[in-house]
Amino acid sequence: MALTTWALRKSLWVYHVNTGACNNCDIEVLELLTPRYDIERFGMVLVGSPRHADVLAVTGVCTRQAMPRLQEVYMQTPRPCVVMAVGSCSLAQGIFTEAYHMGSPVDEAIRAVDPNAIILYVPGCPPKPEAMIDAAVKGMEYLKTL
Amino acid sequence: MSHRTVVNIGPFHPLQEEAEFFQLYVEGETVVDVDVRLSYNHRGIEKLDESKTFDQVPFVVERVCGICSASHPLAYIQAVEEIARVEVPERALYLRTIVNELERLHSHLLWVGLAGHFLGYNTVFMWAWKYREPVMEILESATGSRVNYANCKIGGVRRDMTVEQLKEIDRIVGDLNAPLDMLTKAVLDDPVLHARLKKVGVLTPEAVKLYGAVGPTARGSGVPIDVRRDDPYAAYDRVDWQVVTAPGGDVFGKAVVRLLESFEAVKIVQQCCRYLLKNPGGEIDAKVEQIPPGEGVGHVEAPRGETFHYVRSDGSNRPVRHKVRAPSYVNIPTFKASCIGLEIPDVAITLASVDPCYSCTERLCAVADAGTGRRLFGFDELVKRSQEKTRRMRRSV
Amino acid sequence: MTVLQSKTDIPLMGFVGEVLEALGEAVVEVQQCEPRRGIARIDPTRTVEAARALIAMDGARLATATGIEVRDGIDILYHWAFEPPGAVVTLKVLAARPDLAVDSVAAVLPAANWIEREMHDLLGANFRNHPDMRRLVLDDSWPEGVHPLRKDFDQVLDRPPLPPNQSPPDVVEEGRP
Numbered sequence: 001m002a003l004t005t006w007a008l009r010k011s012l013w014v015y016h017v018n019t020g021a022c023n024n025c026d027i028e029v030l031e032l033l034t035p036r037y038d039i040e041r042f043g044m045v046l047v048g049s050p051r052h053a054d055v056l057a058v059t060g061v062c063t064r065q066a067m068p069r070l071q072e073v074y075m076q077t078p079r080p081c082v083v084m085a086v087g088s089c090s091l092a093q094g095i096f097t098e099a100y101h102m103g104s105p106v107d108e109a110i111r112a113v114d115p116n117a118i119i120l121y122v123p124g125c126p127p128k129p130e131a132m133i134d135a136a137v138k139g140m141e142y143l144k145t146l
Numbered sequence: 147m148s149h150r151t152v153v154n155i156g157p158f159h160p161l162q163e164e165a166e167f168f169q170l171y172v173e174g175e176t177v178v179d180v181d182v183r184l185s186y187n188h189r190g191i192e193k194l195d196e197s198k199t200f201d202q203v204p205f206v207v208e209r210v211c212g213i214c215s216a217s218h219p220l221a222y223i224q225a226v227e228e229i230a231r232v233e234v235p236e237r238a239l240y241l242r243t244i245v246n247e248l249e250r251l252h253s254h255l256l257w258v259g260l261a262g263h264f265l266g267y268n269t270v271f272m273w274a275w276k277y278r279e280p281v282m283e284i285l286e287s288a289t290g291s292r293v294n295y296a297n298c299k300i301g302g303v304r305r306d307m308t309v310e311q312l313k314e315i316d317r318i319v320g321d322l323n324a325p326l327d328m329l330t331k332a333v334l335d336d337p338v339l340h341a342r343l344k345k346v347g348v349l350t351p352e353a354v355k356l357y358g359a360v361g362p363t364a365r366g367s368g369v370p371i372d373v374r375r376d377d378p379y380a381a382y383d384r385v386d387w388q389v390v391t392a393p394g395g396d397v398f399g400k401a402v403v404r405l406l407e408s409f410e411a412v413k414i415v416q417q418c419c420r421y422l423l424k425n426p427g428g429e430i431d432a433k434v435e436q437i438p439p440g441e442g443v444g445h446v447e448a449p450r451g452e453t454f455h456y457v458r459s460d461g462s463n464r465p466v467r468h469k470v471r472a473p474s475y476v477n478i479p480t481f482k483a484s485c486i487g488l489e490i491p492d493v494a495i496t497l498a499s500v501d502p503c504y505s506c507t508e509r510l511c512a513v514a515d516a517g518t519g520r521r522l523f524g525f526d527e528l529v530k531r532s533q534e535k536t537r538r539m540r541r542s543v
Numbered sequence: 544m545t546v547l548q549s550k551t552d553i554p555l556m557g558f559v560g561e562v563l564e565a566l567g568e569a570v571v572e573v574q575q576c577e578p579r580r581g582i583a584r585i586d587p588t589r590t591v592e593a594a595r596a597l598i599a600m601d602g603a604r605l606a607t608a609t610g611i612e613v614r615d616g617i618d619i620l621y622h623w624a625f626e627p628p629g630a631v632v633t634l635k636v637l638a639a640r641p642d643l644a645v646d647s648v649a650a651v652l653p654a655a656n657w658i659e660r661e662m663h664d665l666l667g668a669n670f671r672n673h674p675d676m677r678r679l680v681l682d683d684s685w686p687e688g689v690h691p692l693r694k695d696f697d698q699v700l701d702r703p704p705l706p707p708n709q710s711p712p713d714v715v716e717e718g719r720p
Binding site: 183184185188190192193194197228355356357358370371373375376377378441443445452454456458466467469471475476479482 | 579580582598603604605606607609611620622624626627628629630631633652653654656657658665678679680681682683691692696698
Binding site for chain 1: 185186187188189190191193194197205206209210211212213215256259271272275276279292293294
């Protein structure tokens with residue numbers, strides 16, 4: 001099965017970044033670790049530093065305060081890496097587009113420091129954990145083609 | 147001169163999901179001061195709500211915080227119902243109660259899991275989150291979403307629950323009693339946990355009052371405040387349940403309060419389901435057409451404590467002002483009182499003990515150095531120190 | 544400005560009535576007095592006195608405070624909760640133009656510390672003698688003097704320029720070991 005061969009080739013190390021989110025996406029990201037979804041069987045692990053990450057799971061609208069920090073974290077992440085924009089907020093700031101404390105949307109903020117950034121979009125408010133796993137697999141498939 | 151150092155926690159670390167910047171000032175291994183910088187999560191929701199109609203606002207405030215997702219809209223809706231002097235149908239009150247208590251259950255289980263991780267009990271983390279899953283599933287089946295339920299509206303609820311759903315909810319929460327029992331005993335009977343959590347991060351009742359702390363943070367210091375009993379809303383005055391407090395004010399007390407409250411939540415949900423099964427049919431929505439000018443206040447007991455909303459209307463279809471105050475906003479400042487004098491390995495669990503919901507408050511906590519301002523380490527290091535301490539204690543007990 | 548002696552035509556009854564009466568001359572107007580809800584206006588020169596009297600009451604705590612820009616200035620609404628009996632009493636203090644200043648109660652009441660800082664950030668209300676008036680909720684790049692909750696601030700059109708982007712790195716690290 002494609003999933004198993006992929007898993008045998010490389011494990012995904014994920015660093016989670018919250019740029020101003022309501023926590024729903026964040027909790028669903030953590031759900032992936034738990035017995036029900038268990039991404040560890042795919043070799044996916046949440047790591048404590050961006051320097052070890054292959055995937056940046058970004059949640060949140062990217063507020064003004066979080067924007068420079070998001071860019072710093074991205075720069076600390078070795079390439080190639082996939083930015084997984086999780087949830088409507090990180091896609092296009094969700095329902096908060098008109099609010100005054102918004103920075104640039106996540107993808108614009110990241111492309112400002114790296115125009116060739118690989119960004120994966122996972123829609124939903126919040127996306128279900130199954131959607132995130134699907135996205136991570138797609139990201140992995142894409143990385144293999146590089 | 148004693149040398150003060152800064153321990154940075156945040157803004158991003160894996161197991162404290164929100165971006166927060168705690169600044170701890172330490173001298174040697176002891177915390178001498180705490181500061182918090184908010185702003186990472188500040189999304190300007192209060193201003194945004196002024197441009198939404200009254201009916202659109204609940205969808206916005208649901209997303210203030212994902213784990214208090216049922217509490218914020220209900221508090222807002224109650225504030226508006228106070229302005230419009232709406233009489234909400236009884237069936238709707240019970241339906242609201244069911245969703246809010248199910249949320250309390252999954253939120254407390256989430257906390258137990260996180261606390262377990264911080265202390266180095268990763269199996270507790272896995273078990274607690276595994277037992278959350280049936281609650282999330284039943285919420286999805288009944289409301290359409292695992293989180294962000296959008297079940298309430300001004301005047302009632304949006305949808306009813308079928309007989310099958312009510313029976314399923316009753317059964318699933320009943321099945322939670324055994325795992326809750328196991329988790330509670332794991333905390334109450336473990337001498338290492340007693341040693342780790344008792345007398346750690348103590349918050350006195352006086353500090354609770356001065357900081358206006360709420361929820362398990364207050365009840366864990368023996369202060370018996372609970373909006374569900376003090377200013378009853380939904381169906382809380384129609385079912386039989388207890389307010390849970392614990393003396394001591396330490397992390398242990400707060401943990402015990404959350405665990406025992408989960409049993410009460412099971413009781414409440416079962417009573418509501420059984421009542422609705424015995425009394426089928428009935429209105430679920432008092433159709434409210436117009437919100438007159440006026441002011442209203444709505445508060446509900448979210449899993450973390452009192453969520454307080456204030457709404458002012460001028461007779462138009464949008465609020466003039468909507469104030470949102472989440473429980474963590476008043477609970478987090480209590481770190482000034484509870485963290486001073488802590489040893490570094492105890493910081494992670496003390497910070498976690500108020501169950502901070504940063505999105506609710508959008509907090510940033512940075513650790514600053516009193517002396518040089520030098521960054522020592524991040525939150526993952528604090529968690530590691532906490533887990534190491536547990537291992538040392540296990541060997542010596 | 545004279546302090547009105549009579550409490551307008553709203554009778555003071557029940558627990559809320561007792562609370563308002565205990566505040567004595569600090570109350571200049573009563574707007575609502577129901578079994579569990581009360582609204583009253585406080586003399587701005589007596590805010591600290593009222594806060595001291597309230598926090599001394601059994602079961603009283605400050606739930607939060609709301610700032611609203613009104614025609615005459617900024618109205619600060621302190622929401623006090625009492626348990627028992629589960630009442631919420633809102634006390635309004637006007638920070639009048641042009642100074643928009645009232646006395647801070649944060650020294651008496653740590654619960655007011657953050658919320659007064661927030662009202663300063665978002666509305667520009669000034670709290671005299673606040674022990675720690677630093678920016679709380681707006682970001683580091685937000686300019687001084689721009690207060691987003693003011694009625695003349697448009698949340699889309701009046702946004703200040705964004706913080707500068709981080710400069711891209713010269714060398715991009717490759718892979719992980």
